[in-house]
Every structure is written in structure tokens, then in C-alpha cells.
Amino acid sequence: xxxxxxxxxxxxxxxxQSFPASTVFANIDASDTDAAAVAxxxxxxxxxxxxxxxxxxxxxxxxxxxxxIIILGLHVGGADSGAFRDGFVELFVLSEVNDxxxxxxxxxxxxxxxxxDAGGPGRDAAYVYGVGGTxxxxxxxxxxxxxxxxxxx
Numbered sequence: 001x002x003x004x005x006x007x008x009x010x011x012x013x014x015x016x017q018s019f020p021a022s023t024v025f026a027n028i029d030a031s032d033t034d035a036a037a038v039a040x041x042x043x044x045x046x047x048x049x050x051x052x053x054x055x056x057x058x059x060x061x062x063x064x065x066x067x068x069i070i071i072l073g074l075h076v077g078g079a080d081s082g083a084f085r086d087g088f089v090e091l092f093v094l095s096e097v098n099d100x101x102x103x104x105x106x107x108x109x110x111x112x113x114x115x116x117d118a119g120g121p122g123r124d125a126a127y128v129y130g131v132g133g134t135x136x137x138x139x140x141x142x143x144x145x146x147x148x149x150x151x152x153x
Contacts, residue, residue: 014060014061014062014063015060015061015062016058016059016060016061017058017059017060018056018057018058018059019056019057020053020055020056020057021042021046021052021053021054021055021056021057021074022052022053024039024042024057025039025043025052038091038095041087041090041091042091045084045087045088045091048083048084048087049076049079049083049084050076050078050079054076054077055074055075055076056074056075056076056077057072057073057074057075058071058072058073058074058075058134059071059072059073060073062144067140067141067144068140068141068144069138069139069140069141069144069145069148070138070139070140071136071137071138071139071148072092072136072137073134073135073136073137074088074134074135075133075134076133076134077133078133079133080132080133081130081131081132081133081134081135082130084135085128085130085135088135088137089113089115089126089128089135089137092137093115093126093128093137094115096117097115097116097117098117098119099117099118099119100115100116100117100118101115101116101117101118102114102115103116105127107127107142107145107146107149108145108146108147108148108149108150108152109149109150110129110149110152111129112127112128112129112138112149113127113128113129114126114127114128115127115128124139125139126138126139127139127145127149129149129152131152131153132153136152
């Protein structure tokens with residue numbers, strides 16, 4: 001993405017995808033009961049904010065020589081992020097955490113929630129930022145997350 005990269009300002013290889021949330025369900029193996037259960041919970045979350053066809057998933061990964069950031073977003077036009085934030089975090093962060101610890105912080109001039117595993121290494125923390133109709137889950141080095149958050153609405 002060159003020297004103007006929002007993630008690091010030093011240039012990074014960035015891959016971003018945006019797709020309808022409904023496409024997630026086409027790839028679920030019905031014989032995988034764990035995946036099917038998560039898909040059912042995700043479908044229920046999407047139904048609660050207007051249906052499976054309405055939301056968009058945004059996935060991005062920026063990698064620099066000295067680190068990077070992974071971004072997962074869920075956008076629901078016309079909805080408030082508070083309506084689906086907790087459910088999104090439960091599915092895509094808490095499923096990987098044994099002993100969740102939540103800490104409200106200011107990072108990059110934005111109010112975020114840091115979610116970490118009290119028994120795990122701090123570097124595996126996720127930062128959750130909701131604005132308008134979008135919830136963002138950001139993972140990576142704090143300096144990259146701070147830089148990115150400064151560019152977000």
C-alpha cells in the first residue's frame with residue numbers, strides 16, 4: 001500500500017475483502033457440528049439486525065516487515081453498532097478466549113474495548129471499535145492499531 005499506508009506509514013502489503021455476510025453460509029460444512037453451531041449463532045445475530053442479506057463483512061490484513069494488523073468488520077447499513085457489537089465479539093473474539101478480560105481504553109483518539117485472555121499473553125488481545133453501523137475487531141501491535149484508529153471516523 002506504499003508510504004501512505006494507514007497501518008504503518010512505512011509501506012505494507014495489504015489485502016482487503018468485502019463481501020455479503022450471506023456468502024459465509026455457503027461454505028459451512030453441515031457435518032462439522034461446531035462450525036454449524038457457530039453459523040447458526042451468526043445467522044441469529046444477523047437476523048436480529050435485519051437479516052442475512054443485509055450485512056457486509058470486511059476483512060483486511062496488512063503486513064509490514066516488523067508486524068502488521070488483522071481487521072475484521074461487520075457493517076449493517078442503517079443499524080447502530082451497539083445493536084450487534086456484543087454478539088459479534090462473542091462469536092469472533094470470545095470463542096478464542098478462556099478467561100475474558102475487558103478494559104475500556106482510549107487508543108488513537110477513539111474509545112475502544114480491549115479484550116484479552118487473563119491467562120494468556122497480552123499480544124493476543126483484540127481491540128473492538130464500533131462506529132455508526134460498523135463494528136471493527138482489530139488485532140496486532142498496539143502502534144499499528146493506534147495509527148489505524150487515528151484514520152477512522
